Amino acid sequence: NAGVTQTPKFQVLKTGQSMTLQCAQDMNHEYMSWYRQDPGMGLRLIHYSVGAGITDQGEVPNGYNVSRSTTEDFPLRLLSAAPSQTSVYFCASSYPGTSDINEQFFGPGTRLTVL
Amino acid sequence: AQKITQTQPGMFVQEKEAVTLDCTYDTSDQSYGLFWYKQPSSGEMIFLIYQGSYDEQNATEGRYSLNFQKARKSANLVISASQLGDSAMYFCAMREGLDDKIIFGKGTRLHILP
Numbered sequence: 242n243a244g245v246t247q248t249p250k251f252q253v254l255k256t257g258q259s260m261t262l263q264c265a266q267d268m269n270h271e272y273m274s275w276y277r278q279d280p281g282m283g284l285r286l287i288h289y290s291v292g293a294g295i296t297d298q299g300e301v302p303n304g305y306n307v308s309r310s311t312t313e314d315f316p317l318r319l320l321s322a323a324p325s326q327t328s329v330y331f332c333a334s335s336y337p338g339t340s341d342i343n344e345q346f347f348g349p350g351t352r353l354t355v356l
Numbered sequence: 357a358q359k360i361t362q363t364q365p366g367m368f369v370q371e372k373e374a375v376t377l378d379c380t381y382d383t384s385d386q387s388y389g390l391f392w393y394k395q396p397s398s399g400e401m402i403f404l405i406y407q408g409s410y411d412e413q414n415a416t417e418g419r420y421s422l423n424f425q426k427a428r429k430s431a432n433l434v435i436s437a438s439q440l441g442d443s444a445m446y447f448c449a450m451r452e453g454l455d456d457k458i459i460f461g462k463g464t465r466l467h468i469l470p
Contacts, residue, residue, distance in 0.1 A: 272456055283362075283447060283462035291456055299457060331401065338456045343389055343408070345449075345458055347401035 242267050247332050247348035254322040254355045262317040262351050264332030270346070272335045273315040274299070275307065277328040278350075284331065290315055291337065322355045329353070359383065360448050360461035368467045369438055376423070377433040377464050379448030385409075388452040390431040392422065395445040395463075404446075407431060443468045 248263045266273065274289035276299075286299030290309040304326060306318040315334075319326060329352050335345040361380045369375045381390065392404040407415045407422045415422040423432040435442055449460040 274458065276460070281365075281462065284449075284460040286457060286459060289457050297457070300459070329399070333401075333458075335458075338387075338389060338451050343391070343406040343451075344403040345391065346403075350399055 245332055245334050245346050245348035247351050251352050258322050259320050262330055264315045265313050266334040270334035271337050274333050275317045276331045279328050324355045327355045359459045360450055362448055362461040362464050364464045366465045368469055370469050372437055375435040375438050377446050379431045381429050381450050383452045385452045388450055391449040392433045393447045438468050440468050
């Protein structure tokens with residue numbers, strides 16, 4: 242198993258550009274989520290999904306879109322990048338809360354800089 | 357109001373001593389789960405331990421144990437016999453409610469001194 246994969250590892254954007262951060266998992270997890278990590282702020286939940294076709298907003302959803310057309314993939318879209326979106330982005334996946342397996346698996350992260 | 361509060365931004369501990377990292381949480385749900393993760397300087401997130409709200413015994417995983425005090429809404433991580441490799445950021449997180457979302461605290465940076 243590859244686990245949770247994220248691409249790209251690094252990205253530099255100009256203000257106003259759009260891009261998609263890719264996230265995929267091969268563990269058949271129903272739950273997937275996106276976090277951003279900023280110094281002193283911990284990990285903040287952007288969007289999450291409890292299954293294909295179902296997404297919901299987290300703590301800091303503004304400026305980001307998601308979709309979940311398959312169990313495996315959960316891309317994060319920045320429609321018009323802003324310097325405030327400079328951050329490290331983590332994708333994570335897990336079984337639902339009713340499962341006996343409770344670990345949330347994380348991808349390696351994408352370091353995004355918006356100039 | 358913060359769902360997960362970690363009051364210690366940073367801690368310095370002598371090698372081989374035990375360490376307690378504080379975490380308090382806020383929820384009105386009866387069913388929830390609490391996690392601890394370690395993030396070394398390399399940046400990856402490493403799962404350490406999990407405690408379910410209905411678990412009557414404190415969770416343990418090797419040198420890690422979770423001191424779960426439900427009435428106080430406290431889920432402190434205890435690391436016994438600390439090692440230099442324990443130097444890292446530590447995050448407490450909670451999964452609550454039917455929507456399953458997982459929220460993190462701001463973290464505690466732990467420094468183990470030789």
